[in-house]
Amino acid sequence: MLIRAFITLFLSIFLSLLCIGSVLGQGHAGEVAIDRDDVKLGNKHYSPFVGKSYPNRVYWGDTHLHTSYSTDAGMIGNVLGPEEAFRFARGQKVRASLGEFAQLVRPLDFLVVADHAENLGLAPMIAESNPQLLASPWGREIHDLVRKGDSLAAFVKWGESMQENIDPLDDDDLTRTFWNRIVESAERYNEPGVFTTLHGFEWTSARDANNLHRVVMFRDGADRVKDMVPFSNYDSSDPEDLWSWMKGYETRTGGKIMAFPHNGNLSNGLMFNDVRENGKPIDAAYAERRMRWEPLYEVTQIKGDGETHPALSPNDEFADYYTWDRGNFGTELKTPDMLPREYARTALARGLKYEAEIGVNPFKFGMIGSTDSHTSLATAREDNFFGKATLGEPGGGKERYEENIIQPDYLGEEIAVRHYESLASGLAAAWARENTREAIWDAFKRKEVYATTGPRMTVRVFAGWDFKEDEIHRPDFAAEGYARGVPMGGDLLKGPDGVAPRFMVRALRDPDGANLDRIQVIKGWVDAGGKPQTRVFDIAGSGERQLDADGKLPPVGSTVSGADYTNTIGAAAIAAHWVDPEFDPKQRAYYYVRVLEIPTPSWLAYDKAHYGNIDLPDDAVLVQQERAYTSPIWYTP
Template sequence: MSISPAITVGEGIQCNYPVICLFDQRLYVALTHQQDDRESLRVFVFDEDLKALDTRTALSDFPINSRPSLGSDGQRLCIFWLRKSGRTGEIVFQDVNQVSDTSPQILAPVSGNSGWIRTASSPEGDMIVVWQDGSQKPYQCRYSLLKDGKPGPVQTLTSEFPVRHPDVIYGDNAFYIAAEQDTKDFQPQIYLTRILKNGRIDKSIRISDHPAGNYHPSLALSQNGDLVVAYTSPRKGKQHWDMPRWVYLSFYNGRKVRHLDPLPGMDLTKDLTDQSLEYPRLAALDSGQLFLTGRPSQNFFVQVRGEKGFEKPYRLEQDGWGGRGLTVELAVRGHTVYTVRRDLREVILQKIEVRKPESRMDKLKSFPASGEIPELKNSSYQNYRDVYPKIMGKTVFFGDLHHHTAYSDGIGDPDEYYMRARDFLGDDFFCLTDHDHFVGRPMQPGDWQMMKDVADYYNAGDSFTTFYGIEWTTGRYPNSGYGHRNIYAIDPAMPLIDHTRDPWKTSKDLLKEIRVFDGIAVPHHTGWTGTDWENADDISQPMCEIISNHGAYEYMGNRPIQHRGGKKGSFMQDGLAGGHRFGVIGSTDSHGLIWHHRAGYKRNCIRSGLTAVITEHLNRESLFQAMKRRHTYATSGIKLFLRFECENSMQGDVMTSHRVPEFSVECISPDPILRIVLVKNNSDVYEYGGDGLRSRFTWTDPDPIPGQESWYYLRVTTVTGEMAWSSPIWITPLI
C-alpha cells in the first residue's frame, strides 16, 4: 500500500465533514466552512494527481449549511446538503456546476436532528438519495429517486422503530438501504431494506444480531455480488455490552446473512488513546479486495483484504489527542482509493495505491447469523426515584451531566449516549457537554444545533429529562486560561459559546453573558486545570463538579479516591474558604475510554460520577431551579441516598438560627457504608461508623460561633471505595 503526501483542503480548523466523489476524471471534495456563527458549503476540484483546479461556494441564505453528500447519475454531479435556521430547515441539492450561481432545489423540509445524507446510482443513471429525518418521533429514514436530475416523491422506510444513520448502494438490480433500527431499548440492530427501481419497498432483512447494539452501517458490493455491511458494536462476548467497540462485517447474498470472523488487530483491552474502532466506511476494489476505514478514539486507520484475509490495521498520520471528524470518506478507481478526512486541525486529502493480490485470495472465514437476538446479560442499573424516601417532600433524581462524543474528543454519537442513560443506566436526566473549541476543533453551528435537537428529542416529560450543555474549555489557570466550565441551560435560544471569540473569552464575561439565557456554569477537575475562585459568581456559578473520572477534588490529596493534577488553591474547600456558596455535583466526564486512557481512577468510563438533584418534579424547569438553589449532592457513580438537614433547611440552603445547630443525617447505599464524616469549615468534626446499608444519626455542633456563618457538609465512604458528598448548609447562629 502506497500513500501519497497529505494535501490540505480548505482553511484549517474551520473546515469539517468532507465528502469525496470522482466524476468526469476529476475529484470533487465538498465540506462545511465555519465563519463565526455561520456555515457555508464549499466544493474543491482536483485532478486525479491531486492538483487543485477550482473552488466553489454554495449559494444559500441560511446560516447553517452542513452535512454535504455528493452523488452522480453519470451525466451530472449533484451536491446534497442540510441547510437550517434554528431547528427547522431543508434537504436541498444542486448541480455542482451551478452551485455558486443558482439557489438549490428543495428536496424536503425537515426539522430536528436531520441529515446523514447518502446517495447511490444505478448503471442506467437512476439515483437515490436517503437521509435521516428527525422532524418527529421516532426518527425516520426518507428517500427520493432522481431521474434526469429531477426528484421523485419523498418516501419513507416503514418502521415503528427509530431509524438512523442510513447508507445506500446499488446491487442486484435494486437499491439497498442499511440503517440502524431500535427494535429494543438500547439495542439498535442493522437492517437492510431492498428498494426497487420504481421506489417500492421490496423486503427488509436484519443483518446484525448482537444485543449490545450496532451502529453506523456502511455498504459495499463484493466482486461476487454479495452485499457487505460494516458496522460498529460495543459488544463483549456473545451476550454482553461494554464500552470498547470495534468494527464488524457481515455478508448478504440475497438469501442468507453470514458474519465475518473478527478482524485481525481487534483488541478490546486497549487502555490508551487508540481504544475502540467506530464510524466505518467500506469500499470494494476491482480486484475483489475490500478497503475499510474507521476511527479509533484518537486517530484514523485503514484495513485492506489481501490474499490471506484482512491485513492488520494501518494507522494514518497525525496520532494524538484532539478533535477530529467522524469518518474517512472514499472514492475508488481501479486499485486507487482517494480518501478525505477531517484530522487534527485540517481536512486532509490523500491517494492510496493498493497492492493487487499476487494470487487467489483465500475465502474469508464466516459463520451464519442467528435467527433471534439473545437477551443482554449485563446486570441492569436500577432507577431509584420511587425507591428512596422523600427529602422534605421532594424526590431524589439521579443523572450525569458531563459526557463527550466523537463530535469533540470522545467516541460514540449523541443518540447512543442518551439511549444508554435512559434505557441501560436507568438515569432520570442526562446532558452532553462536548467542547466548544478544543485541540484543533471548534464546534460548528450545525453541530451545536444538532446537539440541542438531540437533547429535545430525548426530553420526555416526567420520565426522562435532558438539558443543553457545552464545555467552555480555556487553558489551565492561572498561566493560560481560567480552567474548564460546563455551561447548562434549558432555553432553546442558548447560543453557541466559543471561548476564542467575544463575548466569551474571560470568565467574568462568561458568567455575565450566560445570565441572558439563564444559564449556569460549573467548574470541574479544578485541581488539575485550575479555576479562578476570585472571579466566581455564586448566581451564575451555583455548583462545582467535585468528582469525575479524573478523580475527587474536595481537597488536595483526596482519599480514598485520588485526583489527577494538584493545583493549589483550586479545590472545593478552597472555594468555600474564599466565601463562595455553591453546591456539589458528580459527573463522569466520559470520553468513552476505559480508565480514561490510564489517567482516570476507574475502568468504568460511563459511571465515574453522578449528580443527585432534590426537587418536586422530573422536568427541566424543576430540576434546573433545584440546581440553582444548590439542592444537589454528588457521588462517585453509586446511586446513594443522602439526607442532610438542619431544622427546616436541607443541603444547599443558607439559614440563620436562634438555636444551636442540630443536624439530621440519613444515608442509604447499595454498598455497605464504611463511614460518614461531618465537615465544618473544611475541618472534619464528627465521624459516624457505617451501619451496613443504612445509617442514621443526629449531631449537635458543640462549638457554634454566635453571629458568624459556618458551612457544614457530609463526606460518605463505602467499603467498596465509592464516595459521596452533600452540598453544604451555611448557618449563622443567632444565639
C-alpha cells in the first residue's frame, strides 16, 4: 500500500509539472523539468523577452490579386491560374502569359487570390470544355466563340450579362467546383511561419458603372470555406446585403470574415456617400455594421491612388499622385461635388462629424495597399511592373501604353484612362508576431496595418501622453510604445489636463529601394462650425533642411537620370517625436503618418531604358515619389 501511494503521489506531481511546463513554455521533448516550487509566476525573468506578446515583425503581402479564374482576366489572355500566382508570390520564377519571365526581388509573406465571384472560372471552363458549361446554351455559345478565335465577342457577350445583372449560367455547382480548386491551391501553398495564403474573393458591385467593389478575406481554412459559393453581384449590388451574407457565414461556420472596399475614385461619390444604397440616410446601426465588416480601405493600387485629391488638399504639394478623376467605369463624367465622398483623407474627417452627430463613426477605417493586378503576378515595383492586365504586360508592344483600362462609352475619349497612366502599386504591411493566417488576419482586424505604393519600407507609429523626445532612440522603442501608448489603428482616449498627445514615429527604407525624404503627420478634425478639416505637418526630414515660414520642408532634390538614381540624398532611416501644436482636448481627431521616398524613376522610365525610344504622351509620369500611409490613430474626448 505504501509503494502504491508513493507511485500515485509521484505520478500526480509529474503530471502537474507537465501541465505547468505546457502553460509556461509549450514544452518540447528533452526540456529540463521545472520544479514547481521554483516557479513563481509574475517574477521578472533574466531574459527580457519572456512573456512579450506585442507584434514584433512586419509582414508584406498582396490581398487583391486576380488570376485566369477571373473572367475579366482569363478571357483577355491571362493563362496563369492560382498555382502560378502562389508560386510567384513565394519567390519562384514564372513565365507570364505573353512569354516574359518574372520574379520578385524578395518573396512576399502572404497572398490573397481574390478572383471575381461573378462566373468564377469561366475561362478555365472554356479551356477544358467543361461538360456542365456546355450543357448551358449560353455556355455553349461562349465556348464556341472562343474556340473559333473570337474571344473578344465572347467577352463582350459576357459583359452584357454583367451590365444587366443577370447570371447567364446560374449554376452554383459549377461555381463551387472552381472555388474549390482555388481553395485547394491555397491550402497546398500555405506554410505557417514561411508563407501564408488567405482565402478570398472579390464582390464586384458596379451600379450604373460606379465602383463599389469589395475584396472579401477569410481567417479560416478549407474546413470552413470549401464547398462555399461566393456572394456575387448577381446576388445583390448593395453592400449591406454582402454584410448580411458575411454574418450568415460566421453564424453557420463559426469562422471569421472581413471585407475592404477599393477605388472610391471610380465610384463617382458613392463609396463614402451620405446616403445608403437603399436611399436611406446613414444612421448608427449602419455605421456599426459597416465598421464591423469593413475595418479597412484599400487606399492605393493600380487604378489610381486614393489617399487624397489636389482639389481637396490644395496646400499639400504631394496630393496629386496618380489621380484618376475623370469619371466612373466609362459612363459618367466626374463632378467636383463627388470628390469629398471618394478619397480616404476627407472620408476619415467626415467620419468624425458623423460620430459627433450619431454617436458612431462609419468611416473609421485602417489603410492597406494591394495590386488589383489581373496577370496573376503580384508585381508592385516600378522596375518590375507587369501591368494591370495581360495586354499591358512587358512585351505587349504599344498596347502596354495605349490600351484603355477605363473604356469610354457614349462620352468618348474624354473619360478614357489608358494603361500608361496606371500606377505600379501597392502592398499591404501587417504588424504581427508570426506569419500565419490567424496572426495576419488579426492584424488586419485591429488595423495594425499600413499601405505602400510598392516599396517595403518599415514604418511604426505610437501615440501617448508622456513620450519624451529622446525616447525615439530607445532600443526598446516598440515595447515602450505598446506599454504607454497605442499603435496605428488604435484609439487614444482623453489624457491629462493641459497635455497634448505625443507621437513617436520611425521609418526605415526598403533595403532594395530608395532613401527616405520625410515623415509627415496628416491630422483631421471637425471645426467649431461642424466642417471637416485636414492638415499636413512635416515632422521630420533627411539632411539639414529646416521648416520654412509655412511649416514645410523644402524639396529633397533629385538624382534621377532616365532609369537611374542614387541614394546620395535622403536618409536610410528617419525618426520623429512630435507633439500636436494645435491640440484641442474637446475636439475629435485622427492622425496618420505618410512617409515619402526621394524621387525615383517610374515604370515608364524603366520601359524607355529597356525598350528604347517608346512613344509616350506629354503627361506620362517618368519621375515620382513612392510613399507609405499608416492606419490612423483616433483621439476621442
